[in-house]
Amino acid sequence: GQNIDQPTEMTATEGAIVQINCTYQTSGFNGLFWYQQHAGEAPTFLSYNVLDGLEEKGRFSSFLSRSKGYSYLLLKELQMKDSASYLCAVREVVGTNAGKSTFGDGTTLTVKP
Amino acid sequence: GAVVSQHPSRVICKSGTSVKIECRSLDFQATTMFWYRQFPKKSLMLMATSNEGSKATYEQGVEKDKFLINHASLTLSTLTVTSAHPEDSSFYICSAAGNSNQPQHFGDGTRLSIL
DSSP states (O other): OEEEEOOSEEEEETTOOEEEEEEEEESOOSOEEEEEEOTTSOOEEEEEEOSSEEEEETTEEEEEETTTTEEEEEEOSOOGGGOEEEEEEEEOOSSTTTTOEEEOOOEEEEEEO | OOOEEEEOSEEEEOTTOOEEEEEEESSSOOSEEEEEEEOTTOOOEEEEEEETTSOOEEOTTOOTTTEEEEEEETTEEEEEETTOOGGGOEEEEEEEESSTTSOOEEOOOEEEEEO
8 A cells, every 4th residue: 555645734925936745655656746736626737756856847846756755846936826735646556556546635735925 | 738528527416316427538548547536625535446348446445336437448437426315425536547657637527416
């Protein structure tokens, strides 16, 4: 099984930078994903890390350290529309449930003016 | 980008009704589809993993006879909530993955309300 931990809530100011951490304990690992979910809507894919290091995509970056079981999502130049829940998900090793991911409980980010 | 269509977006019906929800991958072939349930302010709870042409794999505690899943083609999976009751009211979301190296892409979800 998998255990994924991320903070429940975070607050930041418009224009600032915020880092959302995710730690995981797994028996296997085949990639880590970050999703954004606005209230009442389905999650949307943000980023994917399978190797150690930083992946940058516009205002969003995601970092992975497999040896530490640790990832973070970095959001720069925060905008009000970034207020949402951010879900960390770890995919199990390919097998009978190829592609199956376990999701953390999500971090609710509130961006204030 | 990858597009997953889920229909209907909202259902309101009487207790005892069976409700079918469709999940389609529009621009890729999905070897695997996933069905989730989400309660307010809670994370996604995986109900079952659906593989094309084979029986779905249900998570522990999910009733197979209550939540029927059919993955008839590489682009379509359906979830049928049989004889729905008020406690089945929830937000149901499907996702699809082209293969094990690609991320899951989610449908827009179906908000089910049983009166």
